[in-house]
Amino acid sequence: MTVKEFKLPxxxxxxxxxxxxxxxxAPGDRVEEDQPVAEVETDKALVEVPSSYDGVxxxxxADEGQMVPVGDVxxxxxxxxxxxxxxxxTTTDEASDAxxxxxxxxxxxxxxxxxxxxxxxxxxxxxxxxGRTFAPPSARRLAxxxxxxxxxVDGSGxxxxxxxxxxxxxxxxxxxxxxxxxxxxxxxxxxxxAPRPTLTDAGSxxxxxxxxxxxxxxxxxxxxxxxxxxxxxxxxxxxxTPATRKVARDRGVDLDDVPTDEVRDGxxxxxxxxxxxxxxxxxxxxxxxxxxxxxxxxxxxEPEPTDDMADPASAGDATKxxxxxxxxxxxxxxxRRTIGKQMERSKFTAPHVTHHDTAEVDSLVDAREDLKxxxxxxxxxxxxxxxxxxxxxxxxxxxxxxxxxxxxxxEEIVLKNDYNLGIAVATDxxxxxxxxxxxxxxxxxxxxxxxxxxxxxxxxxxxxxxxPSRSAPSSxxxxxxxxxxxxxxxxxxxxSSTARSRPSSPxxx
Amino acid sequence: MVVGDVTTGTEVLVIGAGPGGxxxxxxxAQEGLDTTLVEKDAYGGACLNRGCIPSKALITxxxxxxxxxxxxxxxxxxxxxxxxxxxxxxKDGVVDRLTSGVEKLCKANGVxxxxxxxxxxxxxxxxxxxxxxxxxxETLSFEHAILATGSxxxxxxxxxxxxxxxxxxxxxxxxxxxxxxxxxxxxxxxxMELATTYAKLGADVxxxxxxxxxxxxxxxxxxxxxxxxxxxxxxxxxxxEGASEWTEAPDxxxxxxxxTEGGEESSYGVDRILVAVGRQPVTDGLDLENPGIETDxxxxxxxxxxxxxxxxxxxxxxxxxxxxMLAHAASDEGIVAAEVxxxxxxxxxxxxxxxxxxxxxxxxxxxMTEAEAEEAGFDPVVGEMPFNAxxxxxxxxxxxxxxxxxxxxxxGFVLGGQIIGPEASELIAEVALAVEMGATxxxxxxxxxxxxxxxxAVMEAAENARGQAIHTLNR
Numbered sequence: 001m002t003v004k005e006f007k008l009p010x011x012x013x014x015x016x017x018x019x020x021x022x023x024x025x026a027p028g029d030r031v032e033e034d035q036p037v038a039e040v041e042t043d044k045a046l047v048e049v050p051s052s053y054d055g056v057x058x059x060x061x062a063d064e065g066q067m068v069p070v071g072d073v074x075x076x077x078x079x080x081x082x083x084x085x086x087x088x089x090t091t092t093d094e095a096s097d098a099x100x101x102x103x104x105x106x107x108x109x110x111x112x113x114x115x116x117x118x119x120x121x122x123x124x125x126x127x128x129x130x131g132r133t134f135a136p137p138s139a140r141r142l143a144x145x146x147x148x149x150x151x152x153v154d155g156s157g158x159x160x161x162x163x164x165x166x167x168x169x170x171x172x173x174x175x176x177x178x179x180x181x182x183x184x185x186x187x188x189x190x191x192x193x194a195p196r197p198t199l200t201d202a203g204s205x206x207x208x209x210x211x212x213x214x215x216x217x218x219x220x221x222x223x224x225x226x227x228x229x230x231x232x233x234x235x236x237x238x239x240x241t242p243a244t245r246k247v248a249r250d251r252g253v254d255l256d257d258v259p260t261d262e263v264r265d266g267x268x269x270x271x272x273x274x275x276x277x278x279x280x281x282x283x284x285x286x287x288x289x290x291x292x293x294x295x296x297x298x299x300x301x302e303p304e305p306t307d308d309m310a311d312p313a314s315a316g317d318a319t320k321x322x323x324x325x326x327x328x329x330x331x332x333x334x335x336r337r338t339i340g341k342q343m344e345r346s347k348f349t350a351p352h353v354t355h356h357d358t359a360e361v362d363s364l365v366d367a368r369e370d371l372k373x374x375x376x377x378x379x380x381x382x383x384x385x386x387x388x389x390x391x392x393x394x395x396x397x398x399x400x401x402x403x404x405x406x407x408x409x410x411e412e413i414v415l416k417n418d419y420n421l422g423i424a425v426a427t428d429x430x431x432x433x434x435x436x437x438x439x440x441x442x443x444x445x446x447x448x449x450x451x452x453x454x455x456x457x458x459x460x461x462x463x464x465x466x467x468p469s470r471s472a473p474s475s476x477x478x479x480x481x482x483x484x485x486x487x488x489x490x491x492x493x494x495x496s497s498t499a500r501s502r503p504s505s506p507x508x509x
Numbered sequence: 510m511v512v513g514d515v516t517t518g519t520e521v522l523v524i525g526a527g528p529g530g531x532x533x534x535x536x537x538a539q540e541g542l543d544t545t546l547v548e549k550d551a552y553g554g555a556c557l558n559r560g561c562i563p564s565k566a567l568i569t570x571x572x573x574x575x576x577x578x579x580x581x582x583x584x585x586x587x588x589x590x591x592x593x594x595x596x597x598x599x600k601d602g603v604v605d606r607l608t609s610g611v612e613k614l615c616k617a618n619g620v621x622x623x624x625x626x627x628x629x630x631x632x633x634x635x636x637x638x639x640x641x642x643x644x645x646x647e648t649l650s651f652e653h654a655i656l657a658t659g660s661x662x663x664x665x666x667x668x669x670x671x672x673x674x675x676x677x678x679x680x681x682x683x684x685x686x687x688x689x690x691x692x693x694x695x696x697x698x699x700x701m702e703l704a705t706t707y708a709k710l711g712a713d714v715x716x717x718x719x720x721x722x723x724x725x726x727x728x729x730x731x732x733x734x735x736x737x738x739x740x741x742x743x744x745x746x747x748x749x750e751g752a753s754e755w756t757e758a759p760d761x762x763x764x765x766x767x768x769t770e771g772g773e774e775s776s777y778g779v780d781r782i783l784v785a786v787g788r789q790p791v792t793d794g795l796d797l798e799n800p801g802i803e804t805d806x807x808x809x810x811x812x813x814x815x816x817x818x819x820x821x822x823x824x825x826x827x828x829x830x831x832x833x834m835l836a837h838a839a840s841d842e843g844i845v846a847a848e849v850x851x852x853x854x855x856x857x858x859x860x861x862x863x864x865x866x867x868x869x870x871x872x873x874x875x876x877m878t879e880a881e882a883e884e885a886g887f888d889p890v891v892g893e894m895p896f897n898a899x900x901x902x903x904x905x906x907x908x909x910x911x912x913x914x915x916x917x918x919x920x921g922f923v924l925g926g927q928i929i930g931p932e933a934s935e936l937i938a939e940v941a942l943a944v945e946m947g948a949t950x951x952x953x954x955x956x957x958x959x960x961x962x963x964x965x966a967v968m969e970a971a972e973n974a975r976g977q978a979i980h981t982l983n984r
Contacts, residue, residue, distance in 0.1 A: 132860065132885065134922050134947035144854040159920035161947045 004053050005073045008040065017069045019333050020062045021046060025075075026173050028154025029057045037075060040068070041333075055079035067333060135162035146171040232257035234326075239264050244272040251279035254327065375445055385423070386447035393419045393440045423451055425458040432458035519545040521850055522635060522651035523620075524627045524795070527554020528836040529827025530657030531611050533843030537655075538618040540851035545649065546615055547637055549626040553608040554659050555828075556836040562607060563682040564699075566600035568706050568867050575709035575742075576906075583906060591710055594685045623647075632800035632820055653822050653850045656802075656810060657843065658795065660788035660828035665694070667754040668784050674763055675755070676783045678703060684781075687712050692765040692779035694752040696723040698866040700785035701735060705869050708742040715777045716744055717767050719751045724866070728878055731929050734909055735868045742869070750775060755782055790829040805831070814857045816846040824850070838862045861925065863941040865934035870910045873937025876925025876944040879915050890918040892950070892974025894966040896930040898981050901961040907931040912966035914940060914953070916974055921949035926970075932963050939967050950974050 008018065018040040025037045036048035037057070055077035062074045133140060133150050134157075142164050143150040153170040155162035238255045240248070248255045255270055258278045262269040332340070346352075364387055375382035396403040396419060405414045419440040422433040434454035439447060523534040526548035534546040551558045574589040615622055625637040630648065638646040662677035664670055670677045676684070681703050687710045693700045696718035708714045716739075722729075723736045723746070736746065750767035753774075758764045764776040790808045797804065800820050804810055809831035816824040824846040827839030841859060848855035863875035882889035895911045896902035910930025916923045926940030943953050953971035958964050972978040 132922075132924065133858075134920075136946045137859075140858050141854070144856055144858070157947075158949055158951075159922065161922075161949075 002079055003058055003076050004055065004079050005076045006052055007071050008068050008074045009049065009070070017067050018047070020064055020066050020068050020074065022064050023060055023173070024048070025057050026154055026170060027057050027059055028160070029152060031055065031057060031077065051077065053077045053079045133162070134160065139164045139167050143167045148174070233259045235268050237267055239267045239269045241272075244270060244275055247272045248275045251275060253279045253282070371444070375448065378445060380445050380448045381452060382445070382448050385451050386444045389421055389436070389439050389447055390444065392421060397440070423454065425455045427459045434458050517647065518650045519543050519621065520652045521545070521847070522547065522649060522654045523657060524635070524654065525554060525657035525659055525827070526552045526611065526615070527657060527659045527827060527839065528556045529659070529839030529843040530554065530655065531615055532840040533655045533657060533826060533847045534615060534620045535618045536844050536847035537850060538620045540847060542851060544619070545621040545623060545651075547623045547625060547627045547635075549624070549640065551608055552611040552615070553604075555661070557607050557611065558604055559679040559682060561836055563600050563604055564678070564702055564706070565867060566603050567596065567682060568702060570596045570599070571706045571709040572869065580906070591687070593687050593710070597683060597685055600682070626794060628794055628796040629799040633822065653824065655843070655846045656795070656818070656823065656825040656829055657827050657839070658791040658829045660790050660834060662784070663787045663789045665752065665784055665786055668694070668752065668782065670784070674781050676781055678783070678785055681783050688781040689713060690715070690762065690779045692717065692777055692782045694782065694784045695786040696720070696746065697725055697785060697787065698868070700783070701739065701868045702866065703783060703785065704744050705739055705742060708739065708744050714744045715765070715779065716746050717750050717752050717765065718746065718748050721748045727872065727874070728927060731872055731927060734870065734929050735872065738869050738909060747775065747777075752784070788828065788834060790831070792829060807831070815849045815855070816842050816857065817849070833862050833864065835862060835864055859945065861941065861944045863937050865937065867934060870907060870930045871933040873928040873933035873935070874926070875937050875941040876923075877915055878925060878927060882915050882917070882924045887924060888918045889915050889924065890974050891915050892970040892972065892978070894969035894973060894978070894981055896963070896966060899963060899966050901963050901965070902931055904961070905931050912936065912970045914950070914967065914970040914974055916950045921951055923948050923950060923953060926967070928967070930963070930966075936964055936967060939964060
């Protein structure tokens with residue numbers, strides 16, 4: 001038996017970190033090589049990180065909802081190694097290795113089931129484990145009720161015997177794992193497996209994982225709902241000096257909430273001192289809240305009343321929180337941040353021009369009306385979009401410099417031969433720009449189908465394939481194409497490799 | 510529709526009031542479902558009327574007589590006389606009390622009882638023909654049905670149960686005289702229980718068995734003890750022989766003819782022939798083809814781990830649904846069926862079903878044997894406590910046998926147990942609990958057991974498996 005550590009792999013081009021959205025395994029679970037162990041949101045897609053080892057999950061080093069730098073250890077496995085027999089002492093956890101229940105085919109979360117499990121879980125009828133299960137009947141019944149495969153539960157009893165509490169804990173974990181978007185739900189994020197590793201722990205054993213680095217910033221300002229915090233004043237308007245406004249900004253305080261008796265020109269007036277006193281009171285309230293779990297664990301944690309030292313436990317609550325004024329703060333991560341950065345870069349690197357023109361499209365309307373029945377017969381919904389795309393290609397062909405790339409360093413302009421168009425799609429997570437390739441080679445129906453398909457994928461936040469970013473016209477919006485790397489797997493209904501299984505030029509059947 | 514045929518509806522229809530059916534019906538009613546139980550013969554099924562209960566009554570009666578007459582070693586001299594008619598009457602009283610109890614329980618729980626024979630019209634209707642001529646029939650529509658029709662003794666060619674001198678286990682449990690000579694065909698658990706009983710009641714018992722030993726799949730050391738004890742009681746075994754026919758003998762009795770696989774023929778003089786070669790599911794008359802229920806090549810209705818058949822809304826429990834063909838398994842299945850119908854998350858996820866054989870000495874088994882554990886991929890460790898090292902066993906005068914416990918060596922989880930000896934049928938319950946709960950050897954060993962009891966043997970066996978037994982040499 002050896003313990004193997006596993007680092008967050010480089011899951012996408014230029015991605016330095018990813019948000020660990022959910023764990024798909026729990027300590028004690030047996031995993032096979034390539035079995036997805038975690039979902040990481042890096043770019044525009046949720047990426048499943050597969051295990052590199054066959055073994056048993058030893059420890060998870062990151063919390064759900066946490067930003068993890070690429071290269072940080074996120075999970076460790078105990079790995080069977082032949083010929084290493086005399087080596088290690090038998091730990092209690094290894095019981096599960098010998099359990100033939102583990103040897104029997106276990107429901108390995110496939111790509112599909114992982115994404116569907118949350119929806120189905122309530123109705124799912126878990127199979128009765130065929131192998132020997134070391135759990136009392138009461139726990140097995142509970143497992144059935146909660147839709148938990150009792151063979152997958154990490155038992156806390158002697159040699160891994162599964163108790164009812166273990167089943168509940170497993171159900172809680174997998175419930176949150178299944179609910180990938182639950183990261184925005186403060187309640188859910190809060191009562192998961194207690195983020196055991198405190199700052200001290202993480203530091204002492206040298207596993208400087210993201211656990212200790214986790215985004216602590218949000219916590220202090222955000223948990224303003226603490227029961228015994230100061231009452232926000234909640235005014236409509238407040239008069240302040242610019243210096244006071246800065247203090248309020250720095251301390252994350254809404255000026256309208258700061259209590260004051262002073263009035264100037266008939267308006268409430270707040271001083272810098274008043275803001276600081278209010279902020280201190282807020283933070284004191286937060287501190288008493290966040291210190292609570294630490295005390296239960298009797299861990300010697302002393303939360304400093306500063307933003308960047310907040311206890312991980314409370315930070316875990318802060319995925320979405322409410323400020324004193326009732327505003328919500330949401331972590332700026334993942335897709336939203338990618339979009340922001342790309343927008344910003346685009347503003348700096350490309351000249352932005354808006355041009356309006358008017359065109360007579362009566363014939364186009366007629367043409368579309370004529371074609372619609374034919375398209376419908378093929379199961380294709382024909383919008384104006386494919387025609388516009390065709391028009392753009394025609395324009396680009398006439399003006400090749402509009403379909404070019406400036407390589408400043410090489411002092412050359414590359415005039416592109418490919419006509420790949422980004423199509424903006426509004427999704428719940430923001431504006432996505434999947435790319436339709438080889439627009440010049442596709443027919444109108446093919447384009448219509450491709451656009452519909454990509455738009456649907458973008459809305460579901462599934463990868464839509466990837467194109468080398470340089471071959472696409474580089475205009476400003478957030479377009480970043482996930483690249484396939486050997487050690488990451490994209491969730492997709494069509495298999496692990498969307499690119500392979502989905503031809504880039506789908507032909508209408 | 511025939512005149513007088515009334516159609517009524519029920520949410521849950523249970524067919525058969527044996528230990529599978531009546532338990533299912535009561536639980537379904539407890540779940541608030543409108544439940545109807547149809548029984549064509551007697552409440553309590555084969556178990557209460559023709560199986561477990563009557564056989565145990567006779568085993569106890571015959572055992573008591575035998576004990577009393579064989580206790581000179583402890584200074585008891587007696588020559589008991591057995592009034593077989595009285596013993597059967599007492600047995601019938603026990604059966605009556607139990608079966609009327611079943612009927613009362615059903616009524617008290619609000620189960621509608623219908624006497625008659627049910628046959629399926631389609632997948633949601635049955636017709637129930639009431640017993641007797643001119644009693645008419647009624648049509649019942651149901652939302653869910655639980656098939657619990659049980660099993661009956663298998664008849665072999667040449668041996669008709671209709672003949673007075675050819676017995677099934679049923680007649681053997683209802684005979685008012687003890688035959689001088691009893692031929693028993695089949696040395697399975699039913700054959701062995703009854704062979705032992707009748708030997709103790711004074712019959713000369715000859716057992717014919719096609720296989721080479723008693724008790725089919727039990728472990729060799731278990732079989733040996735049972736066989737040896739039966740031989741001590743005077744039972745004569747002929748293995749490797751199959752019963753071919755019977756003929757009348759000049760002495761007023763019969764000749765039981767047998768044949769080996771190689772064609773060697775033998776014959777044994779008997780007065781009664783008990784055929785105990787197994788039990789088969791009862792599905793005839795049900796018209797299972799109407800709802801489309803199929804049976805396997807042995808005639809059993811196939812079910813899943815929720816007791817569901819392939820036809821939606823129709824469940825099957827107990828013997829008719831196949832192995833293990835034990836009353837307590839049937840009851841467990843009946844409860845699961847009712848709860849599944851009620852929408853609860855019940856399932857047959859039992860780890861092991863204990864079984865008892867009431868031979869002399871008794872056998873109690875649960876879970877895996879050592880060989881089965883190995884086959885299942887465990888590295889089994891086994892502990893034993895022979896009853897001849899048990900103080901309590903010595904004081905009962907019965908020291909044959911042992912308690913054996915099988916566990917996983919690495920984790921200590923108890924995987925099974927085999928107990929042969931006095932009260933093994935009771936003792937196995939502790940091992941069953943350990944197996945079902947996922948207890949370890951240490952858990953069993955560290956549980957204080959009453960002294961002096963036979964149950965201490967289970968604790969000692971667990972200690973023995975851990976190499977820490979006090980009263981036996983550790984192996």
